[in-house]
Amino acid sequence: MSGSPDLIVVNGRVLTMDEDHPAAEAIAVRDGRIVAVGDSKAIAALKGPATRVIDAQGGSVVPGFIEAHMHLFSGAAELAHLQLAGLHGFDALRDAIRAYAAERPDAPMLVGQGVDYSVLGAERVTRHHLDAILPDRPFCMAAPDHHTVWANTKALEAAGILHGRTLGPGNEIVIGEDGLANGELREGEAFGPVLALAGEERVRLGLSTGGEPDPAPSASERAADRDIMRRGLAWCARHGITSIQNMDGNLYQLELLAEIEAEEGLPCRIRIPFHFKNFMDLSMLDKASMMAERYRSEWLASGMVKVFFDGVLDSWTAVMLEPYADRPDWLGEPLFSPERFKELAVAIDRRGLQIAVHSIGDGAVRAVLDGYEAARKANGARDSRHRVEHIEVISAADVPRFAELGAIASMQPPHPPGAMGFPLEPTVSRIGRARWPLSYAWRTLKDAGAHVVFASDWPVSPIDPIRGMQAAMLRKRWAESDPDQSFSLMEALAAYTVEGAYAEFAETAKGRLKPGFMADLVVLSADIEATAPEALHDVRPLVTICGGKVTYEG
Numbered sequence: 001m002s003g004s005p006d007l008i009v010v011n012g013r014v015l016t017m018d019e020d021h022p023a024a025e026a027i028a029v030r031d032g033r034i035v036a037v038g039d040s041k042a043i044a045a046l047k048g049p050a051t052r053v054i055d056a057q058g059g060s061v062v063p064g065f066i067e068a069h070m071h072l073f074s075g076a077a078e079l080a081h082l083q084l085a086g087l088h089g090f091d092a093l094r095d096a097i098r099a100y101a102a103e104r105p106d107a108p109m110l111v112g113q114g115v116d117y118s119v120l121g122a123e124r125v126t127r128h129h130l131d132a133i134l135p136d137r138p139f140c141m142a143a144p145d146h147h148t149v150w151a152n153t154k155a156l157e158a159a160g161i162l163h164g165r166t167l168g169p170g171n172e173i174v175i176g177e178d179g180l181a182n183g184e185l186r187e188g189e190a191f192g193p194v195l196a197l198a199g200e201e202r203v204r205l206g207l208s209t210g211g212e213p214d215p216a217p218s219a220s221e222r223a224a225d226r227d228i229m230r231r232g233l234a235w236c237a238r239h240g241i242t243s244i245q246n247m248d249g250n251l252y253q254l255e256l257l258a259e260i261e262a263e264e265g266l267p268c269r270i271r272i273p274f275h276f277k278n279f280m281d282l283s284m285l286d287k288a289s290m291m292a293e294r295y296r297s298e299w300l301a302s303g304m305v306k307v308f309f310d311g312v313l314d315s316w317t318a319v320m321l322e323p324y325a326d327r328p329d330w331l332g333e334p335l336f337s338p339e340r341f342k343e344l345a346v347a348i349d350r351r352g353l354q355i356a357v358h359s360i361g362d363g364a365v366r367a368v369l370d371g372y373e374a375a376r377k378a379n380g381a382r383d384s385r386h387r388v389e390h391i392e393v394i395s396a397a398d399v400p401r402f403a404e405l406g407a408i409a410s411m412q413p414p415h416p417p418g419a420m421g422f423p424l425e426p427t428v429s430r431i432g433r434a435r436w437p438l439s440y441a442w443r444t445l446k447d448a449g450a451h452v453v454f455a456s457d458w459p460v461s462p463i464d465p466i467r468g469m470q471a472a473m474l475r476k477r478w479a480e481s482d483p484d485q486s487f488s489l490m491e492a493l494a495a496y497t498v499e500g501a502y503a504e505f506a507e508t509a510k511g512r513l514k515p516g517f518m519a520d521l522v523v524l525s526a527d528i529e530a531t532a533p534e535a536l537h538d539v540r541p542l543v544t545i546c547g548g549k550v551t552y553e554g
């Protein structure tokens with residue numbers, strides 16, 4: 001080694017995720033890379049006059065968390081919205097909304113986030129409930145999954161959708177018995193006009209249309225948007241995240257992040273996909289290729305195309321092979337026909353780009369795997385690592401296809417009903433008993449040879465990877481005869497580190513603590529191997545280091 005390290009971490013319980021040297025006490029870092037991993041005495045001996053020393057005090061030191069599925073821009077903007085997660089009952093909802101509104105007398109539109117589908121018990125929320133809370137100002141609130149929004153009458157009127165509107169497949173403005181919108185808005189086309197009233201369309205463009213801001217933002221709007229991004233990146237760093245695989249995107253997001261990188265450097269590495277929507281023509285993929293060509297550094301990259309194939313179980317928009325248990329005439333409605341999806345998969349794959357498809361129902365999972373198979377047939381087998389996102393229900397016949405096709409199972413331990421904040425009902429009854437064994441089937445897929453990566457889908461669930469690992473370890477069966485889908489601590493940690501690195505073709509550069517690898521690591525407040533799973537959420541990142549720089553200190 002030439003010169004002394006920039007930084008050393010000593011007295012840690014280092015979980016390297018490196019099979020050859022799984023445990024160590026200390027790490028030395030120089031020029032953004034790990035230069036040595038060993039015992040505290042040997043590493044301390046490398047210290048020079050300018051070396052910063054971090055004493056881990058017996059806490060775990062792990063590779064920086066790789067968040068394999070999240071939405072940075074909209075998540076960051078939502079940090080400023082009314083947070084309704086975990087709230088139950090009309091009175092609690094009323095008090096929270098009125099207090100928030102009173103603090104913001106000038107806001108053109110008030111937005112709540114994270115409200116449970118069952119916030120009013122078995123009764124579904126309508127505009128009348130919200131009118132009783134806030135009759136005179138536009139208000140709306142989104143479900144945690146961001147696939148349903150409820151709006152009051154003022155908001156529906158201001159958005160021009162009180163009388164309904166014709167929408168694309170899979171989207172619905174639910175109409176009440178009076179012939180007017182009842183306030184429940186399913187999927188983006190339905191609630192887009194309402195959310196637009198908040199004046200935050202730019203943060204959602206990567207999700208809603210995949211397009212660019214039009215008109216082009218002014219210099220001050222750009223600066224405000226960079227600040228939103230900075231807030232989101234800081235939120236990631238404080239949770240120990242050093243790499244983000246974003247699951248919505250456009251060129252504008254890449255430009256904002258490049259501007260931040262030029263100004264002060266990025267605190268997290270981030271990949272932004274091109275988002276292909278069902279109304280686009282295949283020629284739009286030229287833009288995906290351009291984004292991949294232009295952004296390909298260790299810090300900021302593209303190279304992936306995100307697609308939504310279906311919706312979610314809670315609004316019956318996920319695509320099933322057999323009817324919903326609580327809606328026997330309904331399979332959900334795909335956003336692409338299987339044939340069109342095949343064409344799309346072949347076209348993306350031919351460009352050498354990675355594909356990531358939101359697929360919640362077993363019908364969606366099958367169609368997407370069929371697309372990957374078609375791509376392989378048309379273009380030949382290659383190391384494509386195409387991804388299937390969510391996989392909340394899968395058919396037994398499709399389980400082995402992940403390993404066969406080299407496809408990645410991208411799953412979210414906070415999402416199963418009964419896990420982190422999501423109620424059991426109505427989802428488990430909607431899935432139906434027969435499908436429980438292969439619902440959120442992480443273990444089944446992993447045992448069948450699939451690469452399983454974990455993520456939060458923030459802001460759908462809290463971003464915290466440690467709580468995600470805890471949810472994976474504490475996963476409960478819904479019935480005694482269901483298979484155990486829980487993960488061990490080390491399996492969960494792998495799904496947030498090495499497997500995440502694999503999902504972005506970076507397993508030889510990050511995800512492990514090993515000489516030559518990127519100096520992306522987290523010093524935790526306790527020894528996670530000695531912590532009971534029930535108490536794991538109390539373990540906090542003390543120091544996050546990305547590329548050898550300290551990006552968070554608690």
Ligand SMILES: [Zn+2]
Binds near residue numbers: 069070071247457
């Ligand atoms: Zn998502």
